[in-house]
Amino acid sequence: MPRSTLYAAVAALETAGLVRRDARGTIALTRRWVDMAIARDRHLAAAPASGAAGDADPARVGEAPVPGPVARSFLWNPDLTEVVDCARFARGGPVTIGFSNGSLSNPWRTALVHSVVDAARRHAGRIARLEVRHAEDDAARQAAQLDALVEAGVDILLVSPVDHAGPAAAVRRAAAAGLPIVMVDRTIDDAGAYLVHVGASDTSIGRIPAQWLAERLGGTGSILMLAGARDASPAEQRVRAALEVFHTQAGLDIMDVVHTGWTREGGRRAVEAALAAGGRIDGVWCDSGLQGVGSLDAFAASGVRPIPPHTGGDLNAMYRQAVGLGVDLAAMDYPPSMGRRAIEACLDILAGKRVLRRIEEHSMVVVSQGAETPSIRADRTAEAHVRWDKPGSLILGHGLGEDYDPESFDAEWRAEAIPP
Numbered sequence: 001m002p003r004s005t006l007y008a009a010v011a012a013l014e015t016a017g018l019v020r021r022d023a024r025g026t027i028a029l030t031r032r033w034v035d036m037a038i039a040r041d042r043h044l045a046a047a048p049a050s051g052a053a054g055d056a057d058p059a060r061v062g063e064a065p066v067p068g069p070v071a072r073s074f075l076w077n078p079d080l081t082e083v084v085d086c087a088r089f090a091r092g093g094p095v096t097i098g099f100s101n102g103s104l105s106n107p108w109r110t111a112l113v114h115s116v117v118d119a120a121r122r123h124a125g126r127i128a129r130l131e132v133r134h135a136e137d138d139a140a141r142q143a144a145q146l147d148a149l150v151e152a153g154v155d156i157l158l159v160s161p162v163d164h165a166g167p168a169a170a171v172r173r174a175a176a177a178g179l180p181i182v183m184v185d186r187t188i189d190d191a192g193a194y195l196v197h198v199g200a201s202d203t204s205i206g207r208i209p210a211q212w213l214a215e216r217l218g219g220t221g222s223i224l225m226l227a228g229a230r231d232a233s234p235a236e237q238r239v240r241a242a243l244e245v246f247h248t249q250a251g252l253d254i255m256d257v258v259h260t261g262w263t264r265e266g267g268r269r270a271v272e273a274a275l276a277a278g279g280r281i282d283g284v285w286c287d288s289g290l291q292g293v294g295s296l297d298a299f300a301a302s303g304v305r306p307i308p309p310h311t312g313g314d315l316n317a318m319y320r321q322a323v324g325l326g327v328d329l330a331a332m333d334y335p336p337s338m339g340r341r342a343i344e345a346c347l348d349i350l351a352g353k354r355v356l357r358r359i360e361e362h363s364m365v366v367v368s369q370g371a372e373t374p375s376i377r378a379d380r381t382a383e384a385h386v387r388w389d390k391p392g393s394l395i396l397g398h399g400l401g402e403d404y405d406p407e408s409f410d411a412e413w414r415a416e417a418i419p420p
Contacts, residue, residue, distance in 0.1 A: 018030055095127060095350050096128050108315075117132070117413045120343055123343065135162050139162045156346045171194060175194070182196045186233045196355055196356070196359060200361045201360055202238050202241070206239065220249075223281075224270070225284075225285045226284060255279055284309075289317070289318025292310055307325055314395050329371070330376060337361055340399055366381070393407065
């Protein structure tokens with residue numbers, strides 16, 4: 001096969017957990033592959049004697065789904081996980097879900113909406129309507145849209161707020177009206193106003209790459225921190241977690257914490273300003289590649305070499321740039337697949353099930369090949385994680401399948417079932 005075709009096939013098998021790359025040019029079967037083979041053999045052994053082995057229904061082989069990995073923060077959390085009994089919210093028949101989305105201002109937000117819409121399509125038999133409203137980063141607009149969704153008679157609200165304060169009063173009004181509310185990605189100040197939060201561990205995403213950067217620099221040097229949007233709960237938590245790490249190293253100097261709005265332009269401007277001021281930048285901590293790719297743009301244009309190590313994942317363009325420029329990188333993607341999990345949580349609540357109060361998606365640790373540190377080991381190298389066959393706007397961790405393309409995805413929801 002052409003080398004690129006073989007690479008794509010191996011990458012797909014690795015994503016499915018069927019092979020692992022032990023060394024450059026070497027792959028091995030994983031335990032999951034063996035388990036699938038055992039499941040198939042058991043299925044064939046249990047088939048009716050009149051049927052030949054070749055007549056077994058392949059759709060039934062290993063029909064019990066293999067659970068995916070859980071978030072590290074769930075495994076390592078020293079506290080008990082809170083569970084919510086939702087019996088009082090049980091509804092019969094197809095339901096209506098109102099989705100209030102704070103923004104479509106960057107590729108990650110778009111991928112989240114795509115995940116929500118895709119999940120609603122896959123559960124179309126249980127969903128009568130999915131009402132989607134985009135607030136365009138306007139908290140007052142989002143509050144009005146939330147009130148309108150309540151008036152429209154939705155059965156549950158799925159909310160990704162503009163910030164942690166602006167829409168809070170509208171969320172409280174909806175809760176007072178008896179609606180169950182699920183937060184996805186971001187939260188509001190009033191934790192008592194919503195039932196469930198679906199996201200990923202912002203603490204891990206802030207702390208683990210920060211620990212890598214501190215060790216990669218040997219505990220000394222100047223770090224420029226490029227955070228996301230001001231007043232957005234993920235950005236605030238990630239910055240706090242990273243600073244906890246950096247403050248343990250007396251030799252590290254934090255040059256500045258710049259809020260970039262999770263935009264490429266914001267990251268580029270911040271680094272251009274820092275370079276123009278004449279300060280030495282030994283490392284750049286980014287809580288996402290959405291702004292990190294702008295930082296790499298600025299360094300590439302400046303002629304500064306070597307480009308200092310960076311953190312920040314999510315965006316395919318970030319991995320492309322880092323690998324192409326030979327920049328050491330550590331990242332944990334913030335998976336938009338939380339949109340799918342949020343729709344599933346809504347349906348579980350309206351079925352009266354018991355659900356976790358905090359639901360977190362798993363995120364891998366991605367590190368450039370050869371750049372691991374004593375504390376931070378890679379689940380996957382950046383060189384294996386990047387998708388050269390996809391656009392730079394792709395957000396990794398989307399959970400929408402190998403064929404997903406953000407530029408061609410149809411984001412209009414229609415009540416039509418899609419095979420799982």
